[in-house]
Amino acid sequence: MSGETCGDVKELRRKVKGFWRGLVRSIEPDTIRDVIEDPKMPGASRLYVPTGDSQAQELDNVVNVEVLPKLDQLTPDFVFSLNKKPGLLALATENGKPLPYIVPGGRFNEFYGWDSYFIGLGLLADGFVDEARAIVTHFVYEIEHYGKILNANRSYYLNRSQPPFLTDLARKVYDKTQDKGFLIIVLKAAVEEYESVWNSPPRLDKTGLSRYRPDGHGIPPETEPGHFNWALEGFAKKYNKSIEEFIELYNTKAISEPQLDEFLLHDRAMRESGHDTSSRFENVVADLATIDLNALLYKYERDILEFASLIGEDPKKWHSRSEARKAAVDKYLWSETEQIYYDYNTKTNEPHRFASVTTFWAMWSGLASPEQARQMVASSLPLFEQPGGLCVAAKAPKSAKQWDFPCGWAPHQILAWQGLRQYGFVNDAERLETKWAAMVATTWQRTGKVLEKYNVCDIDHAEDVSAEYGNQGSQENGFGWTNASIALAV
């Protein structure tokens, strides 16, 4: 790294400490209006509170508060019915006060599932332990009241989750606080989430592995206008309708289109995977036992085992579960010849041969054996390494989406750095951290912004990623997980 770049990185690192403040939100009378605001859906003005949360209900003299029905009534049809009156979902309070949370930034003005994990890591690196602990408390609240850690706390996200990271963040917070009471609460919620969301049908498959496969109905309303035009044109033509007219007919079930149902099943699963959208997942992901999710669930099993031991409960069951998952991953996902983990198609019963950088999640979670890790570093790492760090994929698809080549994203970098270090590949981790931090910092100097994602293959134009809704991030506050990556790399 040149002296100038090194200076940019250090300056950005200092800035990041201050960026967090601008991303903090809190559901309380003075701030509720700004917090409810949804750049994705202008006009959102409601706060939905779960049955039984009387504290959140007290805000009804400031905004329009509506109480949700009980958990088992949050069906796809019910959630769809809220699309005409979208709103924010209440989060946890503590000692009678709302607990603040941190949003990613840009068009994402709500509490996200996996973004919050990475934000939590950044907060811990910056010494904000209470704020990181609050993220865990919100996750627990969401599991108790909404049945899952939500994609984010908006009404239209009620039926789906995101990649699960509760236990690792809780463990890291516990390491700082040594609060066993906190661990007991987390353990109960994590087991509940594991059993009812990830280890039950429809997500659990006969292989014993899990898939992203949420329920839902209709066209996802939070996407930018025209997002689905390419997929809907043919259907609209068939009925001699405009795309808007067709959407209305389809959404209200006036017409039935099983082929579109199938496309949207995968689309929802792709959003649950956090990788919306990508050519790896389009039209297939609800059938895939991905390396991503199964690595994360292995980590849950290992963490739950440890939490149970720490509080004096019998951890045996979790040992068997993690061993069974490891065996299934080795059987179905590991490619001995190509030395990489592929996803497995549970419908066609064959590997989905798409090389993804998430293969390194098997190292982050401890799922890979030392030999598998060595082979992946030797054979697969070079496929993804680019001037700006790790790319999502090894090659360009026909039509690139934002989670495709040539993009690189902070969560992928962070998990790979940690995975590499865990298996002793410290030089590789340091080299990748340096490449990424240098690219983020020089782009920040050039554009004034810290962004959601980067073109890691063309670092002189790294901000140039126009796929889908463009590139989020700002001058004042950066972007949540990228801020975190700088806090962790430097």
Ligand SMILES: OC[C@H]1O[C@H](O[C@H]2O[C@H](CO)[C@@H](O)[C@H](O)[C@H]2O)[C@H](O)[C@@H](O)[C@@H]1O
């Ligand atoms: O509005 C379109 C989609 O936006 C979200 O996805 C992207 O931003 C999230 C927040 O940073 C991030 O978690 C996700 O990985 C990104 O792809 C949202 O999560 C989607 O559900 C939504 O349809």
